[in-house]
Amino acid sequence: MDPFKNRQWVVILIIISVGLIFSFRLFYIQVINKDWSERAKQITSKTENIQPPRGFIYDRNNQLLVGAETIYDIYIHPSIIKLKDSSAICKLFNLSNNDFREIIKNASSGYNVPYKPSVFIESMTQQEHAKISPYLGQINSVFAKPKIDRGYPNPIAAHLLGYIRRIDENQFKNTKAQGDFFYTKNDFIGITGLEKEYELLLRGERGNINYLKDYAGNKIETVNKKPPKPGRSLYTTLDIELQKLGEKLMENKIGSIVAIEPSTGEVLAMVSAPSYNPSSLTGRDFSENFKIFKKNDSLKPLINRPVYNDKYRPGSIFKLVQALIALDDGVILPETGFSCNKNIIGCHNHERPDNLTKAIKHSCNPYFFQVYKRLIMKDNSKNVFQTSREGLAIWEQNIKTFGFGDPLGIDLPEEKSGFIPNVDFYDKWYGKKRWAFSTIYSNSIGEGEIGVSPIQMANLASIIANRGYYYTPHVIKKIANENILKKFKIKHRTCVDKKHFEVVVKAMNEVVNKGTGRNARIDSIEVCGKTGTVENKTFNDHSVFISFAPMDNPKIAIAVYVEYGTWGSKWAAPIASLMMESFIKGSLSKKSIEKVNQISQAVILNPNTDFK
Amino acid sequence: MKYRNLSIWRNIDKPLLIMYLLLSVIGYFIMYSSTFKGLNIQTDFWSANYGKQFVWIIITLFIGFFILLLDGSFIKNTAYFTYGFVLLLLILVLLMPPIKGARSWFYFSGFSIQPSEFIKLTLSLSIAKLLSDVGSRFQEFRTKLKAFFMIIIPALLIAVQPDPGTMLVFACFIFVLYREGLSGNFLLIGLFTVLIAVVGIFLKASNSVFHLAGNAISGNIFFGLILILGFIFSFIIIRYFVLPRYRKKKIQRLIIITLLGLSISGGINYVYDSVFSERHRTRFQIMFGIKEDRKGAGYNIYQALSAVGSGEGLGKGYLKGTLSNDKYKHVPEQNTDFIFCVLAEEWGFLGSFIFISLYLSTLIRMILIAERQRSKFTRIYGYCVSGILFFHFMINIAMVIGLAPVIGIPLPFFSKGGSAIFSFGLMVFILLRLDSERKVVLR
Incomplete structure (x- = not known):
C-alpha cells in the first residue's frame, strides 16, 4: 500500500486551518472591530451645505433694489483634456501656451487634482459668459457653473444698502463665540448698512445634503437632504426715484441729503456723497475696488455721511431749536425784539428783527445771541458761572428731546450720536467755574462745539413739520419680524408745547418766500425752510438747508448738507427744493429739470483735498 | 459508445460538479455586481465585462462537456506535448508589448490570452505523468530533479514577465511532491523559513x-x-x-x-x-501596520479593508455595495484581484464564511477524490488542481484582508478574465473526467 496515504490529512489540515484563520480575521474586521466600517463611511459619504439664497431688498413701491445676479465660475477638468481641446481653450480664453500650462499645473496641484474639475476663472459676469457659452459646449473639459451674487438693478443707495463680503477670521470667531454656527469660512456676511443690520433675516437658513460619493468625489446617490430656507426679503421705506434724483444732484459734491416722511419717520431718501456703484463691491472686483475706496480715495466714499458724520455743526438751522425752547421756557415771546448788534456777533444787513419771525426770516445772529443768553443766564442774581452751569444743564436736557446728542436709533449700524456740549464737557475743557455764557455763546447760532448728523437735522425738520414730535427715522417698512417695527411706532415728544411751533413754522415759510431761502421756493406749494451757513476756516463755508413741505399737512421733511457750498441758500436750498418738488408733485417741471442738470454738473470740492 | 456515455454520467463525481457549478454561478453574480454601474445606466450586455465573462463561462462549460467525452489516456498521453506547447507560448509572450508593465498577454483584437494561466494546467498534467510513469520512482534523485526543472522553468519564465503572484502559486507543487513522498522536512523548513522571514521583515520594516x-x-x-x-x-x-x-x-x-x-x-x-x-x-x-499611507501605497488595501469591514455581519445586500462596485469604485481592481471585497461587502461575514467553507470544501473534495484513485496519474493531478486553487485562494484572500502584502493574483471562478475562467474550468473538468474512469482502468 501507499506509505504516504496519511499525508492527505496533513494537507487537509492545512487547508482547514487557513480557512479558520481567514474566518477569524474576517470575523474580527467585519463583526468585532467597527473601525473599518466607520472608515468606509468616511470614504463614501459626504455632507455638503446648501447655501440659502440671500433675501432681496425692495423700495417703498416694491421696486427691486438688491436682487440676485447669476455669475459664472469656469471650471477645468485636466484629466479629460484632449489635444484638440487645448488649442480651442487657448483661443477661447485668449491664453498663451505658457498661460495654459500654468493653468493646467494649478488645476492639478495643491488642493486640486487632475481627475476633478477646479475653478480657473472666478465670477464671470453674465455678459462675459454669454460671449463664450456657445463654444463651451464643444469642449468637454471646460464648463461653467452658475452661482448667485448680489445684483443691483438700480445701482443706487450704496451706503444705505451696505455690502457683503466673505467672512473674515475675526468675525468667524466672534460669531462662533456668540453661539452662532451658521457660517462657514466661505460664507458672505453683511458688513455695513442694511446688509449688516438685517443680516439674520437676509441670510436665511442653511440646508444640507448628505450623499454617497464615488472615488473621485462625484455625487452618486442622495441619502438625506434638507432644503435651505431662503433669506427674507426686506421692504424699505426708500423711494427709488427720489433717491436717484438726490444722488444726481449730489454728483461732484461732498455731503448728504436725508428726506423723511414726517408722519411716520420713514426715510424716503438718504444720499451720501461721494457715492459709488454698489455692484462694484461684488464678485471678482471686490477687493480691487474696496482697496481703492478705502485707501486711495481721500473723499472716503465708503462713509455713510448722513448717519456716520456727526461732526457737522448745524449752523443757523439750530436757531429754530433755540427759538422753540426759548418760547417754551417763556424767556421770549413771538413779539420779542432785539437789535441786530453786529458788535456782539457778526451778521449781514437786513431789516430790524423786532419780532421772532423776522429774526428767523433773516437768520439774525445777534438776535439769537440774546435768546441763548436768556436761556442760559436765567437768574441774574447769582454768580455768573453758577448761573451758566444751571442754565446749560437745563438747556442740554431740552435740546436732547429734539433727538440731538444721542443716536436716534435708525436701523443702520453706522449711526453716531452727535454731540451737545454739557456742563461736564466745559468743566473738563476750561475747568470748573472757569467758563460762563460768554465762553460758550457760539452755541447760540449752531456753531461752537455742537455736532449734529444730517439724519438728526432731517429729524429736526420732521419735528417742526409735525409741530412737536417725531418717530424714530427708519429705513425698513415691512419685515417678517413685526417686532422690529414696534420701536418705530413710538411717538417721541419734544419738551416744547405744540402751540409754540406755529410761529416758527410761519417764520420758516417766510424764510422761503421772502427771506434767506428764496432759492427753495416751489410753485403752488407752501414750503417751510431754514438756511444755514457753517463757518469753515480752511475753505468755503458749508451750505445747509432744512425744510419741509407743504406747510400744512407736510409730506416730506428734508435736510441737505453740501460741504464747501458757500452759504445755505446757494446749493442746499435749491437741492432740497427740487427733491421736495419731485416727491410731492411726482415729477419735475421743465425748468426744474434744467436746474437739476445745472446743479449736478457743478463741482464743489475742496481744492485742498488730496486727490489720488 | 452508449455504455461509455452512460458510465460518464453514472461515475462522475456529482458533489464536485455541483460545487464547481455553484462557485461558477456565485462567481459570476459577484463579478456582475463588481462591474455594476447602477440600474439606470444602460450598457450593452455583450460588450460589458459581465457579458464577456458570461461568454467565457459558456465556452468553458461547452469545452468542458467535450472534455468529459475524451478518453483519459488521451489526456495523459498528450500531457508533455501541451506542456511543451504552452512553454513555447510563455517564451513567445515575452516578445509582446507590455500591458500594465508586464508581458503576460497575447493581445488579439477584442480579447487577450494569458498563457501563464494555462501552464498551471499543463504543468499539473505533466508532473502527474512524470511521477506516475512506470519505472520512474520519486525516491530517485533523477525523478526529483526532472520534476524540479519541470516546475522551475515556467516559474522563472513567469518571473521574467514579471508576474510574482502567479509565480508564487508554483510553490503549491511542494504539497503534491510531499504527498508523493518528499520529506516532510521540506514543509517544516518552508514553514520555518516563512516564520523567520516574517519576523525578519517585520524587524526591518519597523x-x-x-x-x-x-x-x-x-x-x-x-x-x-x-x-x-x-x-x-x-x-x-x-x-x-x-x-x-x-x-x-x-x-x-x-x-x-x-x-x-x-x-x-x-x-x-x-x-x-x-x-x-x-x-x-x-x-x-x-x-504590518507600521505605516499608514491611505492616499499612496496603502490606498488599495485601506480601501479594500474598509469595504470588507463595512459588510459587517450580514452585508449590505446584493448590488447595494457603496465602495467596491463600479458605481463607486473606491476599491481599485475590484473586478479582478480585489473581487472578494464585493462579496464581503454585500454579503457580510455570513456570506464570506459560507464562501470560504464552500471553496475549501471543494478543495478538500478534490483531495478526497484524488485519494480514492487507483490511478497514480489521476491522484497526482487531483493534488495539483487542489493545490493550485488553494494557493490562489490563500494568497488572494490573505491580501484582501490584510494578512499579506498586495500581490496581484486572481481568485479562481470569481475574478474577471477569460483565460483564468477557462483554464480553471478545464482543470476541474479534466479532474472530473479522469475521476469518472477510476473504476475502469488502472493507470
Whole structure:
C-alpha cells in the first residue's frame, strides 16, 4: 500500500486551518472591530451645505433694489483634456501656451487634482459668459457653473444698502463665540448698512445634503437632504426715484441729503456723497475696488455721511431749536425784539428783527445771541458761572428731546450720536467755574462745539413739520419680524408745547418766500425752510438747508448738507427744493429739470483735498 | 459508445460538479455586481465585462462537456506535448508589448490570452505523468530533479514577465511532491523559513532598535543573537538530556537549522536593503501596520479593508455595495484581484464564511477524490488542481484582508478574465473526467 496515504490529512489540515484563520480575521474586521466600517463611511459619504439664497431688498413701491445676479465660475477638468481641446481653450480664453500650462499645473496641484474639475476663472459676469457659452459646449473639459451674487438693478443707495463680503477670521470667531454656527469660512456676511443690520433675516437658513460619493468625489446617490430656507426679503421705506434724483444732484459734491416722511419717520431718501456703484463691491472686483475706496480715495466714499458724520455743526438751522425752547421756557415771546448788534456777533444787513419771525426770516445772529443768553443766564442774581452751569444743564436736557446728542436709533449700524456740549464737557475743557455764557455763546447760532448728523437735522425738520414730535427715522417698512417695527411706532415728544411751533413754522415759510431761502421756493406749494451757513476756516463755508413741505399737512421733511457750498441758500436750498418738488408733485417741471442738470454738473470740492 | 456515455454520467463525481457549478454561478453574480454601474445606466450586455465573462463561462462549460467525452489516456498521453506547447507560448509572450508593465498577454483584437494561466494546467498534467510513469520512482534523485526543472522553468519564465503572484502559486507543487513522498522536512523548513522571514521583515520594516547593555543594536542583529542563544540553549539541553547515541544526529540538525535561520535572517537583511525598492518596503510596512499611507501605497488595501469591514455581519445586500462596485469604485481592481471585497461587502461575514467553507470544501473534495484513485496519474493531478486553487485562494484572500502584502493574483471562478475562467474550468473538468474512469482502468 501507499506509505504516504496519511499525508492527505496533513494537507487537509492545512487547508482547514487557513480557512479558520481567514474566518477569524474576517470575523474580527467585519463583526468585532467597527473601525473599518466607520472608515468606509468616511470614504463614501459626504455632507455638503446648501447655501440659502440671500433675501432681496425692495423700495417703498416694491421696486427691486438688491436682487440676485447669476455669475459664472469656469471650471477645468485636466484629466479629460484632449489635444484638440487645448488649442480651442487657448483661443477661447485668449491664453498663451505658457498661460495654459500654468493653468493646467494649478488645476492639478495643491488642493486640486487632475481627475476633478477646479475653478480657473472666478465670477464671470453674465455678459462675459454669454460671449463664450456657445463654444463651451464643444469642449468637454471646460464648463461653467452658475452661482448667485448680489445684483443691483438700480445701482443706487450704496451706503444705505451696505455690502457683503466673505467672512473674515475675526468675525468667524466672534460669531462662533456668540453661539452662532451658521457660517462657514466661505460664507458672505453683511458688513455695513442694511446688509449688516438685517443680516439674520437676509441670510436665511442653511440646508444640507448628505450623499454617497464615488472615488473621485462625484455625487452618486442622495441619502438625506434638507432644503435651505431662503433669506427674507426686506421692504424699505426708500423711494427709488427720489433717491436717484438726490444722488444726481449730489454728483461732484461732498455731503448728504436725508428726506423723511414726517408722519411716520420713514426715510424716503438718504444720499451720501461721494457715492459709488454698489455692484462694484461684488464678485471678482471686490477687493480691487474696496482697496481703492478705502485707501486711495481721500473723499472716503465708503462713509455713510448722513448717519456716520456727526461732526457737522448745524449752523443757523439750530436757531429754530433755540427759538422753540426759548418760547417754551417763556424767556421770549413771538413779539420779542432785539437789535441786530453786529458788535456782539457778526451778521449781514437786513431789516430790524423786532419780532421772532423776522429774526428767523433773516437768520439774525445777534438776535439769537440774546435768546441763548436768556436761556442760559436765567437768574441774574447769582454768580455768573453758577448761573451758566444751571442754565446749560437745563438747556442740554431740552435740546436732547429734539433727538440731538444721542443716536436716534435708525436701523443702520453706522449711526453716531452727535454731540451737545454739557456742563461736564466745559468743566473738563476750561475747568470748573472757569467758563460762563460768554465762553460758550457760539452755541447760540449752531456753531461752537455742537455736532449734529444730517439724519438728526432731517429729524429736526420732521419735528417742526409735525409741530412737536417725531418717530424714530427708519429705513425698513415691512419685515417678517413685526417686532422690529414696534420701536418705530413710538411717538417721541419734544419738551416744547405744540402751540409754540406755529410761529416758527410761519417764520420758516417766510424764510422761503421772502427771506434767506428764496432759492427753495416751489410753485403752488407752501414750503417751510431754514438756511444755514457753517463757518469753515480752511475753505468755503458749508451750505445747509432744512425744510419741509407743504406747510400744512407736510409730506416730506428734508435736510441737505453740501460741504464747501458757500452759504445755505446757494446749493442746499435749491437741492432740497427740487427733491421736495419731485416727491410731492411726482415729477419735475421743465425748468426744474434744467436746474437739476445745472446743479449736478457743478463741482464743489475742496481744492485742498488730496486727490489720488 | 452508449455504455461509455452512460458510465460518464453514472461515475462522475456529482458533489464536485455541483460545487464547481455553484462557485461558477456565485462567481459570476459577484463579478456582475463588481462591474455594476447602477440600474439606470444602460450598457450593452455583450460588450460589458459581465457579458464577456458570461461568454467565457459558456465556452468553458461547452469545452468542458467535450472534455468529459475524451478518453483519459488521451489526456495523459498528450500531457508533455501541451506542456511543451504552452512553454513555447510563455517564451513567445515575452516578445509582446507590455500591458500594465508586464508581458503576460497575447493581445488579439477584442480579447487577450494569458498563457501563464494555462501552464498551471499543463504543468499539473505533466508532473502527474512524470511521477506516475512506470519505472520512474520519486525516491530517485533523477525523478526529483526532472520534476524540479519541470516546475522551475515556467516559474522563472513567469518571473521574467514579471508576474510574482502567479509565480508564487508554483510553490503549491511542494504539497503534491510531499504527498508523493518528499520529506516532510521540506514543509517544516518552508514553514520555518516563512516564520523567520516574517519576523525578519517585520524587524526591518519597523526599524526596531533594541538596547542591550547600553548599546543600541538593530532588530535583525538582535534576532540573530536570539537564534544563537536558542542554539546554545538547545545544545545544552541535548548535551545533558539526550541519550549519547542520538546526540550526534540531533546536534547536526540543530546546527543546520541554526545556520539556515541565520542565513535566512541575513538574507532578508540584504534583500530588504538592496533588492527591494522603496515601493516594496512601504507595502510591507503597510501590511504590518507600521505605516499608514491611505492616499499612496496603502490606498488599495485601506480601501479594500474598509469595504470588507463595512459588510459587517450580514452585508449590505446584493448590488447595494457603496465602495467596491463600479458605481463607486473606491476599491481599485475590484473586478479582478480585489473581487472578494464585493462579496464581503454585500454579503457580510455570513456570506464570506459560507464562501470560504464552500471553496475549501471543494478543495478538500478534490483531495478526497484524488485519494480514492487507483490511478497514480489521476491522484497526482487531483493534488495539483487542489493545490493550485488553494494557493490562489490563500494568497488572494490573505491580501484582501490584510494578512499579506498586495500581490496581484486572481481568485479562481470569481475574478474577471477569460483565460483564468477557462483554464480553471478545464482543470476541474479534466479532474472530473479522469475521476469518472477510476473504476475502469488502472493507470
